[in-house]
Amino acid sequence: MRIEQHPIITFNKGRKVQFTFDGKVYEGYEGEPIAAALHDAGIRVLGHTHKLGRPRGFYCAIGNCSSCLMVVNGKPNVRVCVEKLKEGMAVETQIGRGDIK
């Protein structure tokens, strides 16, 4: 789902690009937040809580809340709500706290 028309924001969409989410190919617009492309693809679960593993979705949308931490191109703890989508990105669900070793 996308908002096509907005009273005060104009969407200058980039070109259509492909990326993968957990190995499956999806399409989005270059330069939009990764989370926007995932949302458009119907993906609502982005992260999981550390202790109980409960699903967490799109929440603050400004890089503050840690609800959307995912692994992007092998790098953990990427805030997909503020990270821009690029051609060929590999986005994965993050298990646990993220390993930076």
Place this chain on the structure above:
Amino acid sequence: MNKTASVVIVGGGISGCAIAYTLAKKGVKDIVVIERDYLSSGATGRCGAGVRMQWGTEMNCRLAKYSIEFFERANEELEYEYDIEFKQGGYLIVASTEKEVNQFKKNIALQNSLGIPSRLLTPKEAKEIVPHMDETKIIAATFNPKDGHLNPFHTTQAYANAAVRLGVEIMKYATVTGIKVENGKVVGVQTDKGYISTPVVVNAAGGYSQLIAKMVGIDLPVYSERHQILVTEPVAPMQGPMFMSFSLNIYCQQTPHGSFIMGRGDANEPRDLRITSSWHFMEEMAKTCTELLPPLKELRVVRQWSGLYNISPDRQPIYGPVKEVEGFYLACGYSGHGFMFGPVTGVVMAEAILGETPTIPVHMLDKDRFERGELLLEPSVV
């Protein structure tokens, strides 16, 4: 509301709560702890919370060893319903100068003679313990697996809960405004919540101990200095021990939660009571940390804060009664290691107040050692 107490302890940090608990356990009734804010709101809750036996003086080694052995059994002994989160991942203290290596060799000989299992490591051996360090920046290291860190809020709460169960009263959000002395003896404490008649006052006010001592006319030879810390986002466990360097000025640990907590000293700090945070610290900390532990550059900083070291002339605590005022006791001047000495502080102070034979003789840590010129200078501090 006015009342009477047998002992009034000023300060609701680890020291105040441990002293209250130990006195109550020995059967003392009517103990009151006065805390200006919430428990652990001062240096206790602001500290790096590392605990180490690797010190450079026999006194500090013995005090620390006693305390760490208590932390090992604290959950059970204090019957705490949660967990003090004691993680004994050791302390890896790295050396970057020959002078430091020589000091460490002396420290290890001293520590081993006191039953502390520390040992000297090559940079390669050190890297096996902290694989993400840049071992080319160091020339040696020391490691003691018994060192570690724990949660200062939980630890203080564990003491406080146990003390309250034994009948101790904890007055939070109460400020001491004066201490009444008559004929050279303490007779009471004035607070903004009433007057308490008492023959004994313990000054466990951390960074504010000099202000409390002034209330009985004593100029303590201590000053308070801001020390800053930061905490990062959590990541998967990757660092077992506390990583520390005196010469490179860093201590850095990963908590059980996964976040990294790190701090460093600053020789140019003004000697006042401010506890603000600075950009300068953030920049210097980031530089030092990422040079020595490069993968940590990937971490985002969640927040930073600061607290007060209460620094004594020889960087060791001041314990015991004072000659000027009967009934006035000091438990302050920890110089940055008051949290880790909490358990032993409780014991030696309770013994001093009750006139018992000390578990560890600490009479040489009295306030007057500075007048006598009998300093016990600690060489290994950040």
